[in-house]
Amino acid sequence: MSRFSCVASPFSHSRTVFFKVGARQKRAKRVVPVFLPFSGCPMQCVFCAQDKQTGSSAPAPIPAILEDAEARLSVMPSCSESGSRELAFYGGTFTALPAEKRSVCLDFLRRMQDADLITHARCSTRPDALSPAILAELKQYDITLIELGIQSFDSEALRTSRRGYDGELALDACRRIVDAGFELGIQLLPGMPGTSPDIFLQDVETALSLSPSCLRFYPCLVPDGTVLARWFREGRYQPWSLDDTVRTLGDALHRAWKKDVPVIRLAVAPEPLFDAAVLAGPRHPALGALIQAEALLLSAREAVFELGLPPQALLLPQRCQGYIYGDRGALKTRWADLGLGPERLYFMDMDVAELRG
């Protein structure tokens, strides 16, 4: 179906516009994460507190991390009995691990595949750590998806944030992953030093043009113990407000829905050690729901414009019911301004929204 499709209706209303509002939650492939905080990283990036994000102030050595993963896997039923299961090497820069450490991880993956405990695998890395030899090695071990911590495609923002590569290299890395037959995941960091809402939305457009399998948005926070925390204390960095974050990421999510690209993260996952270390930044316990609410409203607004008639009814997938009005009903007035008061909204077992006029 195209982004919008308008049909003459056989019912009393005269026109219908269909629009996408994200996909129904599929029965997710079960993911077994293996966190390797800072492993292989060329430096600690200015905003990164991955040790705290993984809930461990002193990351364990890799053999101990793999032992723990094996203990978790060994009590699970085989994949033949229970369906597909994915091993995910998260954290750090997997493809820049020293060769012997990477081999230990990949050999562990192979053992788990051979034992029928894992069917799929993914890893996350930086765009400047992807040689052809590394890509060939990941293929050999049946890694199917590579997530790139791109953060931004804007060279000036990357320079301000001291990422060590430019936008051209980031684009090239994404293309090489797709050309080599991997699925591509792109992680962006809205609010990173040097970015603005306009730059982030341009980054989203660039990311969507690269046919990614998934996107992740991590609104930039200020964790203590980072260079960013120092810049914040010195007045050199100001995080985005919660309001700007919700509006901008809502717009970004609306764009991803139109292209059918899943956004699998809209906020940093809660973790007590990390939360306690955050000095500033757009935090809210339901940030993902607030962003979805904004995206839904923008999608409906576009559909009303497309309809060109006073709307009579909006039929929405049931999953939208939990978040439609945002924080304590804050969006009710904006919905009413569209001519879509509560009496015109219906939540149904459906996948694509339907606006009738």
Ligand code: SF4
């Ligand atoms: S942002 Fe990525 S590359 Fe930078 S320190 Fe954190 S994990 Fe390593």
